[in-house]
Amino acid sequence: MPEKLLQLAERLNISIIFWDFKPPLDAVYWCRPGLPPYIGIAKRVCENRTYFRCILAEEIGHHKYTVGQMITKTSYRYGDRLRVSKEEYRAMRWAAQYLIPKDELLQALRNGLSVGELEEHFDVTTEMMEFRLQLTDVQEKLFRFTREGRLYIAN
Numbered sequence: 001m002p003e004k005l006l007q008l009a010e011r012l013n014i015s016i017i018f019w020d021f022k023p024p025l026d027a028v029y030w031c032r033p034g035l036p037p038y039i040g041i042a043k044r045v046c047e048n049r050t051y052f053r054c055i056l057a058e059e060i061g062h063h064k065y066t067v068g069q070m071i072t073k074t075s076y077r078y079g080d081r082l083r084v085s086k087e088e089y090r091a092m093r094w095a096a097q098y099l100i101p102k103d104e105l106l107q108a109l110r111n112g113l114s115v116g117e118l119e120e121h122f123d124v125t126t127e128m129m130e131f132r133l134q135l136t137d138v139q140e141k142l143f144r145f146t147r148e149g150r151l152y153i154a155n
Contacts, residue, residue: 061091
């Protein structure tokens with residue numbers, strides 16, 4: 001279990017419940033005014049520590065950046081879809097920056113770690129690492145040597 005994230009959720013007064021969500025739903029953040037917030041996580045997610053860490057971090061990111069109530073639903077209005085998309089991006093960005101701090105990432109890159117090694121070093125999924133490497137705070141410092149499969153700090 002990712003103790004540091006669980007402690008953060010506790011400090012933020014977020015209750016975490018484990019549920020038998022049906023795929024593809026892995027987790028949900030739920031809050032209503034006047035009630036404590038909840039993160040529901042599919043029990044099957046706990047079988048993979050790395051994936052669990054990434055999912056929990058993203059859901060905590062929703063707590064930090066979601067405005068008002070956000071429940072998964074089908075949206076037909078463009079404005080609703082755009083709002084949800086922005087909130088998903090903000091939550092994912094927070095999670096990536098929390099799990100993979102910029103200074104530690106840049107140092108790991110200076111040490112010559114490949115993308116796969118970075119995933120293992122930070123205990124994150126491929127998707128989370130790829131997302132983190134695309135964020136502007138890191139992207140402006142990088143360039144790629146694709147033949148070697150390694151990322152290097154730009155001068």
